[in-house]
Amino acid sequence: MAYSDQVLDHYNNPRNMGSFGKDEEGVGTGIVGAPECGDVMKLQVKINEDGIIEDARFKTFGCGSAIASSSLATEWLKGRTVDEAMAIKNTDIVEELNLPPVKIHCSVLAEDAIKAAVGDYVKKSGKESASGGSGAA
Amino acid sequence: MSVKIPIYMDYQSTTPVDPRVLEAMLPYFTEVFGHPASRNHSFGWDAEQAVDVAREQVAKLIGATAKEVIFTSGGTEAINLAIRGVAEMYGEKGRHMVVAVTDSRPVHDVVKRLVREHQYEVTEVPVDKEGRVSADAVKAALRPDTILISVMMANNEIGTVQDMVAIGKVAKEAGVLLFSDATEAVGKVPVDVQEMGIDLLAVTAHKMYGPKGVGALYVRRRNPRVRLSAQIDGGGHERGMRSGTLNVPGVVGMGKAAELCMQEMPEESARMGVLRDHLENGILAGLDEVQVNGSREHRLPHNLNISFAYVEGESMLMGLKEIALASGSACTTATLEPSYVIRALGVSEELAHSSLRFSIGRFTTEEEVEYVIGRVVETIQRLREMSPLYEMAKEGVDLSQVQWSAH
Numbered sequence: 001m002a003y004s005d006q007v008l009d010h011y012n013n014p015r016n017m018g019s020f021g022k023d024e025e026g027v028g029t030g031i032v033g034a035p036e037c038g039d040v041m042k043l044q045v046k047i048n049e050d051g052i053i054e055d056a057r058f059k060t061f062g063c064g065s066a067i068a069s070s071s072l073a074t075e076w077l078k079g080r081t082v083d084e085a086m087a088i089k090n091t092d093i094v095e096e097l098n099l100p101p102v103k104i105h106c107s108v109l110a111e112d113a114i115k116a117a118v119g120d121y122v123k124k125s126g127k128e129s130a131s132g133g134s135g136a137a
Numbered sequence: 138m139s140v141k142i143p144i145y146m147d148y149q150s151t152t153p154v155d156p157r158v159l160e161a162m163l164p165y166f167t168e169v170f171g172h173p174a175s176r177n178h179s180f181g182w183d184a185e186q187a188v189d190v191a192r193e194q195v196a197k198l199i200g201a202t203a204k205e206v207i208f209t210s211g212g213t214e215a216i217n218l219a220i221r222g223v224a225e226m227y228g229e230k231g232r233h234m235v236v237a238v239t240d241s242r243p244v245h246d247v248v249k250r251l252v253r254e255h256q257y258e259v260t261e262v263p264v265d266k267e268g269r270v271s272a273d274a275v276k277a278a279l280r281p282d283t284i285l286i287s288v289m290m291a292n293n294e295i296g297t298v299q300d301m302v303a304i305g306k307v308a309k310e311a312g313v314l315l316f317s318d319a320t321e322a323v324g325k326v327p328v329d330v331q332e333m334g335i336d337l338l339a340v341t342a343h344k345m346y347g348p349k350g351v352g353a354l355y356v357r358r359r360n361p362r363v364r365l366s367a368q369i370d371g372g373g374h375e376r377g378m379r380s381g382t383l384n385v386p387g388v389v390g391m392g393k394a395a396e397l398c399m400q401e402m403p404e405e406s407a408r409m410g411v412l413r414d415h416l417e418n419g420i421l422a423g424l425d426e427v428q429v430n431g432s433r434e435h436r437l438p439h440n441l442n443i444s445f446a447y448v449e450g451e452s453m454l455m456g457l458k459e460i461a462l463a464s465g466s467a468c469t470t471a472t473l474e475p476s477y478v479i480r481a482l483g484v485s486e487e488l489a490h491s492s493l494r495f496s497i498g499r500f501t502t503e504e505e506v507e508y509v510i511g512r513v514v515e516t517i518q519r520l521r522e523m524s525p526l527y528e529m530a531k532e533g534v535d536l537s538q539v540q541w542s543a544h
Contacts, residue, residue, distance in 0.1 A: 003455070011455060017523055034541030035526060036486035038449055038475070042525035059525040063451035067523065112542075 004098035010068035030116025069110035148498030191392025200329035212341030222365030231282030267432035268297035291322035295431030296440025305334025324398035347394030351387030419510035465492030
């Protein structure tokens with residue numbers, strides 16, 4: 001199948017590929033998908049004291065469109081607040097990457113990954129304050 | 138060392154026409170253009186003679202006699218004619234068929250329609266982890282109303298070659314017809330319908346350096362004499378089994394391709410085997426956690442199917458875009474189903490999604506193999522760096538114990 005220039009660009013030059021330590025201060029991690037379905041995305045956000053996402057990382061097992069969707073997600077996440085991040089829609093990703101109908105599930109997975117990563121941060125930071133900040137997550 | 142890009146390593150999908158084949162075909166488009174069934178003039182006789190020669194050439198390659206070769210439009214038509222033709226001719230005797238689970242898509246589709254529309258029943262014979270069908274398993278699947286056994290001689294994805302002699306014996310003892318889709322095997326490994334006890338055998342020209350759009354069905358004439366119900370009616374050509382004006386240039390090309398395979402197979406298969414082993418060893422030496430699918434012992438000399446754990450098939454193909462390959466993953470389809478052949482080996486869905494098929498051929502060079510080894514190793518390494526599964530596995534996480542969010 002033919003890939004859009006945007007997908008090819010993200011596949012060839014993935015942005016923010018890599019990992020943060022899961023237990024690092026301010027890091028939220030989301031892992032979505034399943035190996036038997038052919039795609040798994042890991043998305044991480046690092047959120048500062050002002051509630052702004054200052055950095056993001058991804059690792060993806062999946063097709064080129066899945067890799068591009070998660071790479072794009074990390075780009076978009078940087079500089080956003082938690083609420084702004086939660087507002088990112090899969091249809092925005094479809095539009096930006098010009099994904100064909102058979103690849104829409106990749107964008108859905110990326111949206112799920114964003115929600116899972118930010119959700120993980122929210123949960124952990126809530127826990128931390130409740131338990132007195134022991135840091136045991 | 139320089140190689141020409143793109144590199145073709147998908148010879149099991151189709152092969153280019155050998156220049157010697159093309160040369161043999163050309164006169165039959167213009168000079169010798171007669172209808173082989175025209176009995177009243179030399180134009181027809183010349184065409185008929187060319188067809189006879191081709192029939193002989195194809196027959197020789199499979200150990201048959203010329204009269205047993207029915208030309209068709211290709212492998213798929215030959216498969217349809219064999220299975221439907223038997224079903225319609227012998228349906229009174231019984232309505233049960235035995236089919237190997239790794240048989241080709243056309244075989245399964247034809248049988249499925251018979252089950253759906255004509256009250257046939259089918260028993261699928263499983264394969265072992267190398268993709269081999271045991272003769273005992275075929276025997277165990279037989280019923281008093283079984284009229285046909287179908288076992289693909291060599292698989293298109295994993296290259297596993299079946300023990301047709303043993304399966305043929307089972308069929309003969311039971312008095313059940315044996316059909317084999319041999320489109321991947323003929324011209325690559327020795328085929329002898331007598332020795333193998335095969336009653337019907339499908340061949341295609343375009344997988345053995347002949348043209349597309351022509352194939353043949355071998356139909357046994359003695360012990361037993363197999364009768365088929367024609368699927369295309371018309372002028373009664375091809376012993377009444379397949380009407381329609383023959384594609385004479387195509388038939389001539391198929392004959393020439395068969396002759397070349399016959400002459401060159403021993404040398405060519407040995408060369409393929411060396412190149413394929415080199416490719417396999419080079420990839421295995423450069424990467425950990427790779428698995429060769431199929432049989433190391435009983436396989437086609439030009440096939441290599443490998444699963445690369447923790448990376449997905451389509452992303453591999455994308456990274457290797459200048460190399461023509463096939464993937465066992467079908468991520469573009471709505472079902473997201475990985476290859477049923479690789480799944481039948483007991484390989485996990487995840488590894489099935491991670492498989493690539495390399496198939497080399499007559500025009501593959503050592504330099505190309507070297508280049509491909511380097512690019513495969515580099516691409517898989519890059520994608521593994523990007524893979525959360527590889528990272529987790531390296532951290533010691535047992536991926537089978539993870540609660541994934543299936544979608």
